[in-house]
Amino acid sequence: MPEEVLVVENLKTYYFTLKGVVKAVDGVSFKLRRGEVLGIAGESGSGKSTIAWSILGLVPPPGRIVSGRILVDGIEVTALSDAELRRKVRWKKVSMIFQGAMNALTPVYTVGRQIEEVLRIHAGMSGREARRRVYELLESVGLHKSIADRYPHELSGGQKQRVVIAMALALEPDIVIADEPTTALDVVVQAQILNLLKRLQREKGLSIILITHDLGVIAELADTVAVMYAGKIVEYGSSEDIYRNPKHPYTKALLRAIPRLRGPVDKLIYIPGQPPDLRNPPSGCRFHPRCPEAFERCRLREPPLFNLGNGHLSACWLNEGEAS
Amino acid sequence: MEGGEVILDVRDLRVWFPLRKSIVELVTFKPRRYVRAVDGVSFTVRRGEVFCLVGESGCGKTTTGKAILRLVEATGGSILFKPKREVLRELEASGVEVSDGYVDLLKVPRRKFKPLRRELQIIYQDPYGSLNPRFTIKRILEDPLIVHKIGDRREREEMVAKMLEAVKLTPASDFMERYPHQLSGGQRQRVAIARAFILNPSLVVADEPVSMLDVSIRAEILELLLDFRNKLGTSFIFITHDLAVARYICDRIAVMYLGKIVEMGDARRIIERPIHPYTKALVAAVPEPDPENRKRFRELRIKGEVPSAAAIPPGCRFHPRCVEFEEDYDRLKAKCPVEEPPLKRPLEAEEGRRVACWRYITW
Ligand SMILES: Nc1ncnc2c1ncn2[C@@H]1O[C@H](COP(=O)(O)OP(=O)(O)O)[C@@H](O)[C@H]1O
Ligand SMILES: Nc1ncnc2c1ncn2[C@@H]1O[C@H](COP(=O)(O)OP(=O)(O)O)[C@@H](O)[C@H]1O
Ligand code: SF4
Numbered sequence: 001m002p003e004e005v006l007v008v009e010n011l012k013t014y015y016f017t018l019k020g021v022v023k024a025v026d027g028v029s030f031k032l033r034r035g036e037v038l039g040i041a042g043e044s045g046s047g048k049s050t051i052a053w054s055i056l057g058l059v060p061p062p063g064r065i066v067s068g069r070i071l072v073d074g075i076e077v078t079a080l081s082d083a084e085l086r087r088k089v090r091w092k093k094v095s096m097i098f099q100g101a102m103n104a105l106t107p108v109y110t111v112g113r114q115i116e117e118v119l120r121i122h123a124g125m126s127g128r129e130a131r132r133r134v135y136e137l138l139e140s141v142g143l144h145k146s147i148a149d150r151y152p153h154e155l156s157g158g159q160k161q162r163v164v165i166a167m168a169l170a171l172e173p174d175i176v177i178a179d180e181p182t183t184a185l186d187v188v189v190q191a192q193i194l195n196l197l198k199r200l201q202r203e204k205g206l207s208i209i210l211i212t213h214d215l216g217v218i219a220e221l222a223d224t225v226a227v228m229y230a231g232k233i234v235e236y237g238s239s240e241d242i243y244r245n246p247k248h249p250y251t252k253a254l255l256r257a258i259p260r261l262r263g264p265v266d267k268l269i270y271i272p273g274q275p276p277d278l279r280n281p282p283s284g285c286r287f288h289p290r291c292p293e294a295f296e297r298c299r300l301r302e303p304p305l306f307n308l309g310n311g312h313l314s315a316c317w318l319n320e321g322e323a324s
Numbered sequence: 325m326e327g328g329e330v331i332l333d334v335r336d337l338r339v340w341f342p343l344r345k346s347i348v349e350l351v352t353f354k355p356r357r358y359v360r361a362v363d364g365v366s367f368t369v370r371r372g373e374v375f376c377l378v379g380e381s382g383c384g385k386t387t388t389g390k391a392i393l394r395l396v397e398a399t400g401g402s403i404l405f406k407p408k409r410e411v412l413r414e415l416e417a418s419g420v421e422v423s424d425g426y427v428d429l430l431k432v433p434r435r436k437f438k439p440l441r442r443e444l445q446i447i448y449q450d451p452y453g454s455l456n457p458r459f460t461i462k463r464i465l466e467d468p469l470i471v472h473k474i475g476d477r478r479e480r481e482e483m484v485a486k487m488l489e490a491v492k493l494t495p496a497s498d499f500m501e502r503y504p505h506q507l508s509g510g511q512r513q514r515v516a517i518a519r520a521f522i523l524n525p526s527l528v529v530a531d532e533p534v535s536m537l538d539v540s541i542r543a544e545i546l547e548l549l550l551d552f553r554n555k556l557g558t559s560f561i562f563i564t565h566d567l568a569v570a571r572y573i574c575d576r577i578a579v580m581y582l583g584k585i586v587e588m589g590d591a592r593r594i595i596e597r598p599i600h601p602y603t604k605a606l607v608a609a610v611p612e613p614d615p616e617n618r619k620r621f622r623e624l625r626i627k628g629e630v631p632s633a634a635a636i637p638p639g640c641r642f643h644p645r646c647v648e649f650e651e652d653y654d655r656l657k658a659k660c661p662v663e664e665p666p667l668k669r670p671l672e673a674e675e676g677r678r679v680a681c682w683r684y685i686t687w
């Protein structure tokens with residue numbers, strides 16, 4: 001078994017809209033080791049979900065992967081047909097907790113039946129077998145098995161999100177991608193769900209990609225963090241590097257923008273302006289129109305990802321001198 | 325801002341929504357059941373103060389805000405409000421009962437409420453749903469002026485342009501003719517703020533105005549609200565489920581649980597030293613950007629989730645989720661599951677702190 005369960009190499013996924021080409025993911029590379037939790041952070045529209053859809057071969061039209069490779073457990077998924085992806089990869093190797101999935105459960109079926117469906121279709125289980133597995137799964141996410149007979153509208157937000165997590169675990173995948181899994185939840189339930197993901201990750205040795213715009217949430221789980229801006233990874237490193245020693249001005253700004261429970265409160269910090277239109281991104285460093293530290297060269301030339309040692313990468317001209 | 329006069333005095337506000345009766349209930353003549361969304365809430369807001377309502381979904385925050393604007397009908401209680409002098413005169417002239425500069429909003433007949441709409445405004449959580457998608461930004465902002473017969477065409481346009489500048493949608497001419505869907509979430513929320521302030525209201529209910537926005541732009545919107553407060557002396561009821569946000573913007577906090585205020589007081593002191601077990605749980609749940617957090621489970625001293633407001637537990641309504649009740653069971657068993665705790669100042673707490681918990685008040 002390779003140590004790396006997922007390899008993404010120079011991925012480019014674009015949307016070919018009538019108004020132009022949206023370069024949603026524009027040359028992204030990373031690796032995910034077995035049992036590792038990678039957090040992908042960045043504002044709305046930076047391409048986080050598109051990376052996830054690319055891995056599962058579910059990029060919605062008018063989007064498609066234009067170049068790059070994705071290897072799951074050594075299999076090049078970017079070369080597989082949709083039928084092969086369904087048979088070999090989705091649910092079994094990689095499953096996804098979609099953004100907003102808890103509100104997309106089918107209202108007319110019990111949640112037990114909805115999990116059973118996954119087991120029957122994708123694992124060919126018999127009704128009896130599937131039912132037993134449903135109970136196991138519900139218990140593993142901290143729900144009583146009687147929940148199986150309930151309809152989504154009878155459940156609280158936290159319970160629905162647990163059902164969605166149970167579904168993602170149904171076929172024992174190696175990798176779970178969780179796209180904004182707590183964004184719609186209140187703080188207490190959010191903390192409960194993050195604890196659950198943490199427990200499942202440890203018990204099952206899962207590799208997780210946790211996607212969210214909230215670096216506070218990512219710190220609860222991630223070993224490694226990739227910060228995205230306008231379709232590119234602008235900083236990548238261990239949690240310690242990213243939170244204690246951030247190098248990219250965008251990462252620093254994101255961290256300062258988090259409202260805190262402790263420390264000084266006199267000044268509210270934010271990132272002025274908004275993320276660029278990815279049909280027509282700014283020249284040079286894409287962050288330059290919002291960057292407090294931008295200088296002449298930033299507008300003209302795009303900074304590469306500089307290697308600052310120990311796998312800490314940052315795409316900012318200011319880091320050029322520290323690069324190894 | 326603490327010295328300002330009280331402009332809003334809510335007393336024992338109740339908003340109960342009747343539940344549809346089931347067949348069995350109909351034929352057995354069972355009494356009607358209610359969703360007790362707001363169940364006896366009292367607080368005051370001073371001029372220029374940002375007063376926060378904090379709590380999880382379903383605790384009655386939005387309903388409290390809407391009841392003040394008469395967007396839902398209150399079941400009981402009173403809401404004394406002190407409008408600006410010219411509005412007060414208008415109300416008096418139309419025969420509305422005024423006492424000492426205050427009107428009871430719940431007693432103003434609907435058809436006489438219109439002048440008060442200028443004074444009371446709301447900003448909703450969802451910048452996508454709260455703006456009419458068929459109207460241009462100019463029309464959205466001009467509408468309240470037309471309704472309240474303010475200014476002529478040119479003056480209104482000038483006011484709209486000024487307002488767009490005030491919310492930093494500049495140059496204003498770039499935004500006037502656009503539609504909501506052509507704006508980002510943050511820009512739409514600015515339009516909603518501009519619309520709320522264009523009539524220069526005395527009180528604005530801001531209902532989770534940043535929770536649907538990216539963390540990176542939240543602070544900018546909060547700063548904008550504080551700007552209005554500082555320039556115009558507007559009072560706010562700021563609704564949020566995030567105590568970290570509350571800490572930046574609020575002067576005082578009321579923590580709501582299932583239709584009741586369980587703790588109230590100075591915002592920073594409550595966050596530094598919460599007393600009620602529910603407030604403690606809310607504080608403990610806020611994620612912090614600390615990489616050490618991933619190495620441990622977050623300790624949550626609270627059980628389960630908020631139950632339905634149609635089935636409020638007896639006694640202290642928090643008791644089925646309360647860890648401290650269990651820890652101090654022998655002393656509290658005669659109280660917590662039986663009798664509702666009053667909102668009182670605990671012995672050792674500072675001036676202004678109120679807590680509804682048998683464990684911390686004297687009895
Ligand atoms: N189906 C689609 N058609 C066209 N553009 C899309 C589509 N889905 C996403 N995009 C665009 O791709 C970019 C990245 O989107 P997304 O991956 O959803 O970002 P994130 O998850 O970080 O919010 C955005 O500019 C978005 O508008
Ligand atoms: N129009 C309504 N009819 C019936 N129940 C309602 C209505 N509006 C709100 N509720 C219920 O009242 C309770 C409080 O809701 P709300 O005020 O929206 O809480 P919050 O804003 O704190 O999330 C909830 O149980 C909600 O389902
Ligand atoms: S390269 Fe320049 S504009 Fe880009 S982040 Fe660095 S300093 Fe800012």
Ligand code: SF4
Nearest residue numbers: 640643646660681682
């Ligand atoms: S009154 Fe009792 S049950 Fe309620 S919060 Fe206090 S200790 Fe807990």
Ligand SMILES: [Mg+2]
Nearest residue numbers: 048049099179
């Ligand atoms: Mg997304």
Ligand SMILES: [Mg+2]
Nearest residue numbers: 382385386387
């Ligand atoms: Mg609400």
